[in-house]
Amino acid sequence: MIHPIIHPLLTWYNLNKRDLPWRNTSNPYHIWLSEIILQQTRVDQGMEYYLKFVTLFPDVQSLAAAPEDLVMRTWQGLGYYSRARNLHFAAKQIVQQFDGKFPDNYNEILLLKGVGTYTAAAIASFAFNEPKAVVDGNVYRFISRYFGIKTPIDSTIGKKEFQKIADEILDKKNPGTFNQAMMEFGAMVCKPQNPFCDACIFNETCFAIKNKLVKELPIKEKKVKVGIRNLHYLLVFDINANFLIRKRDKNDIWESLYEFVLIKDDFNVVSGELNLESFHFLIKREFEPTKHILTHQHIYATFTIGLVNEFSNKVLHSFEKEPWLNANTKAFPRLISRFLEKNEVQKFIDGVTKNEI
Ligand code: SF4
CATH class of the missing domain: 3.90.79.10 (Nucleoside Triphosphate Pyrophosphohydrolase)
Structure with missing residues (x-):
């Protein structure tokens, strides 16, 4: 069965999506770069780095062959440097284990260093249209509010529950576009602070707005110790x-x-x-x-x-x-x-x- 949010969400996305360079490509290498760069990084900051990387290292071979210092230097300022080390390592992995061809399915993409289930699902669905639901922070927030899910998003049980819901509502015909639409909607409308509920296309069916729980959801279990x-x-x-x-x-x-x-x-x-x-x-x-x-x-x-x-x-x-x-x-x-x-x-x-x- 096609979930009722699919059609309005895709319509909203087509009209409102930001024009981002990694959205206009099905090149898995470019999508992978963007996904790694955008982890814990804002889009406006990540854009500059994405453009630097695709210019300096236009394909996986050039990234694999680059000296480590150059890769780290290009990453400088983005933080979480293990991402750059893993990127470099995984590029060499692709050259050595996959004959230089980017793996074209979820299970093999998951073998790359630094790639977890979220990133593998993103690459597999955006580049190869594989029906894998992507659950990032934006998707957690939207699902939690729309469906009224109170299970903590950072608990093991919560992760499974949110993934199950995302898998159920996924548009199996257009998984890549649907995943991007979910993420974009969470980032642009159902934002962490001050979401645009008044103008939201789902404000008549959303659990959180009906029950005045928008501020409370999603729930997190652990506080980060600093x-x-x-x-x-x-x-x-x-x-x-x-x-x-x-x-x-x-x-x-x-x-x-x-x-x-x-x-x-x-x-x-x-x-x-x-x-x-x-x-x-x-x-x-x-x-x-x-x-x-x-x-x-x-x-x-x-x-x-x-x-x-x-x-x-x-x-x-x-x-x-x-x-x-x-x-x-x-x-x-x-x-x-x-x-x-x-x-x-x-x-x-x-x-x-x-x-x-
Ligand atoms: S009504 Fe508000 S809380 Fe509900 S989905 Fe829309 S933006 Fe999110």
């Missing part, structure tokens, strides 16, 4: 305007990105490989702490600029010496790249090169 982390970085230059960086190899959100010398708030060296005496640096500038907000963490970072005559071998054993001129070729966490954009750092370098410091 941790506090203090980081202190030293940006140490020599008199030839080289500075010290290191590629993070820790298995964390900033893996494969570069950083300066990282010390803790108590001025103990984090790595344990160095102590501050190794540097004999002159502190030239200390900056006010900056705050960086992640979903699970608030990071307070301070930066200190120091100057040394030259780097000792011991220091160079653990860090790379990089000319300041090359700073913009390295991928840093957003926290650091924002700091580097400050004019103060450049002023300091100018002073060093003119021997004014």
Whole structure:
């Protein structure tokens, strides 16, 4: 049976959908890029990155062959860097395991690194019209309100229940367009805050509006616990305007990105490989702490600029010496790249090169 929301929803979508580049293609590589980029990212921010990626890496082969630093650098500023590492890994997977041809069905797409059930359903339905229902945050919200589902959307049982409803109402003839319409409707009309209920095409049949539960739905079970982390970085230059960086190899959100010398708030060296005496640096500038907000963490970072005559071998054993001129070729966490954009750092370098410091 065709669900009664299908026809009005598709009509609404055809009249109101935003013109987004990944909607005008059935190229699975482009759809995959857009889906990974848009996870936890706003469309307006994601657009710039999508266009950068398709320009620099027009096909899966070019992405697979790209140096890791270039992929990370292109991703810089988007956050959640594991997405970029997985994207790169999965591109190589496609080249090696699928002979360079993007897998064309849900089960095989699911084998790609970083691709979960949601993304696999999106690619399979948008690119190959496979009847798989996509349930993203927008769809959870719309289903919860329209059908009056009070099961928490972040519970195991809730995920199953919402998926079942989405599978039942899916337009099996046009699954790709229907999925996009559901997501777009949740994003544009049935929004998290102040949804447009007055103008909504479903306001006569929606459970939440009839029962005054729009603000209460959907329900979430868990509150995100936010941790506090203090980081202190030293940006140490020599008199030839080289500075010290290191590629993070820790298995964390900033893996494969570069950083300066990282010390803790108590001025103990984090790595344990160095102590501050190794540097004999002159502190030239200390900056006010900056705050960086992640979903699970608030990071307070301070930066200190120091100057040394030259780097000792011991220091160079653990860090790379990089000319300041090359700073913009390295991928840093957003926290650091924002700091580097400050004019103060450049002023300091100018002073060093003119021997004014
Ligand atoms: S009436 Fe309001 S709550 Fe119900 S589907 Fe429309 S926008 Fe969402």
